[in-house]
Amino acid sequence: MKLQLALDDLTLEKALELTEKVQDYIDIIEIGTPFVYQEGMRAVEAFRERFPKKEILADMKIMDAGYYEAEEALQVGADYVTVLGVTDNLTIKGCIEAAEKYGKEIVVDMICVPDLPKRIHELEDLGAHGLAVHVGTDQQAAGRKPIDDLRVMAEHCKKAKISVAGGISADTTAEYAALKPEVLIVGSGITHAENPAEAAKAIKDSMISAEEQL
Numbered sequence: 001m002k003l004q005l006a007l008d009d010l011t012l013e014k015a016l017e018l019t020e021k022v023q024d025y026i027d028i029i030e031i032g033t034p035f036v037y038q039e040g041m042r043a044v045e046a047f048r049e050r051f052p053k054k055e056i057l058a059d060m061k062i063m064d065a066g067y068y069e070a071e072e073a074l075q076v077g078a079d080y081v082t083v084l085g086v087t088d089n090l091t092i093k094g095c096i097e098a099a100e101k102y103g104k105e106i107v108v109d110m111i112c113v114p115d116l117p118k119r120i121h122e123l124e125d126l127g128a129h130g131l132a133v134h135v136g137t138d139q140q141a142a143g144r145k146p147i148d149d150l151r152v153m154a155e156h157c158k159k160a161k162i163s164v165a166g167g168i169s170a171d172t173t174a175e176y177a178a179l180k181p182e183v184l185i186v187g188s189g190i191t192h193a194e195n196p197a198e199a200a201k202a203i204k205d206s207m208i209s210a211e212e213q214l
């Protein structure tokens with residue numbers, strides 16, 4: 001199980017600083033969507049240069065122009081790029097094609113997908129490498145959590161790597177880790193914590209103990 005740190009609402013300088021502090025506990029650095037809006041591909045490049053051994057995900061949430069937009073991030077060092085599950089299959093296919101040209105992977109963000117089991121099967125048939133259960137920031141504010149969708153995903157997903165995101169913190173990691181997704185994504189649970197390194201360590205420890213209970 002990998003821990004993905006989502007960097008959403010930090011400046012480039014602050015994000016680099018924070019990542020230095022938590023790097024021992026994280027496996028994937030996510031350049032979050034608001035961060036992409038703010039800094040563009042410059043952020044992917046800066047992290048690739050500063051953390052050459054870490055995996056990097058560009059949370060582009062692509063909706064159109066799949067091949068072109070995915071390639072923007074892949075050509076500057078992203079290992080994973082996200083595309084929205086609600087978009088057209090042609091866009092998904094374009095993203096997959098671009099990723100495979102670079103030997104990298106596409107993660108499909110399932111936010112707001114209405115019929116999860118049906119779409120999981122379609123996306124697996126298209127060859128999506130990863131599927132991400134995601135309850136977004138606005139939905140979280142309305143009280144939603146990704147745990148039920150993660151159960152549906154665990155039941156229906158046969159080949160793709162499963163990740164999960166949406167308000168997960170050190171206090172709630174255990175219930176998500178128990179369902180054994182390949183990737184657990186944490187943003188504000190680390191970046192807004194009083195002590196981000198302590199929070200990241202607690203989350204990683206909880207993931208390790210869930211794996212030991214296999």
Ligand SMILES: O=C(CO)[C@H](O)[C@H](O)COP(=O)(O)O
Pocket residue numbers: 006007008032033059135136137165166167168185186187188189
């Ligand atoms: O994709 C995102 C927002 O669209 C976030 O990166 C993701 O939800 C993880 O952040 P948090 O743990 O704060 O919910």
